[in-house]
Amino acid sequence: MARQSLANLTRWAAALLVAGSVALSGCGGPGRADGRQVFESSGCGSCHSLAAAGTSGGVGPDLDQSLRGKSPDYVRRAILDPRAELAPGYGPLMPTNYRERLSAQQLDALVELLAGAGGR
Numbered sequence: 001m002a003r004q005s006l007a008n009l010t011r012w013a014a015a016l017l018v019a020g021s022v023a024l025s026g027c028g029g030p031g032r033a034d035g036r037q038v039f040e041s042s043g044c045g046s047c048h049s050l051a052a053a054g055t056s057g058g059v060g061p062d063l064d065q066s067l068r069g070k071s072p073d074y075v076r077r078a079i080l081d082p083r084a085e086l087a088p089g090y091g092p093l094m095p096t097n098y099r100e101r102l103s104a105q106q107l108d109a110l111v112e113l114l115a116g117a118g119g120r
């Protein structure tokens with residue numbers, strides 16, 4: 001009896017692990033997106049430094065510094081509408097098409113990553 005339920009538990013845990021790694025790999029499906037991976041695959045790191053993603057791009061602001069104290073809403077707006085408010089000292093170089101390129105889940109994951117990096 002006890003042995004049986006242990007086997008069930010093991011199978012359940014294995015299934016959970018598989019589901020988790022599929023969600024993290026970000027390849028398709030409506031699962032949760034991984035912010036770090038979205039950051040890397042969207043090219044953000046070629047322009048921005050972000051410690052959490054290990055990137056050191058220098059075209060745009062260092063996000064660990066510049067997002068300190070910024071709200072998640074600010075971060076979301078900066079990604080969706082980069083020209084609405086330019087970070088002081090920077091030109092209008094950030095692509096404006098992330099609104100089309102990112103899914104809602106990818107955007108949420110990015111905002112969570114970035115607001116966590118400097119925002120709180």
Ligand code: HEC
Pocket residue numbers: 039042043044045046047048059060061063066067075078079082083085086087090091092093094095098110114
């Ligand atoms: C081609 C270079 C480039 C790429 C690629 C790029 N950015 Fe930017 N980004 C900039 C520049 C330049 C600024 C400063 C001007 C402005 O505010 O738009 C900026 C500003 C920002 C800001 C506001 C920073 C502040 O302190 O106000 C955020 C947040 C941001 N980028 C996030 C991202 C994310 C997330 C991605 C990827 C989805 C990305 N950027 C891709 C160049 C880039």
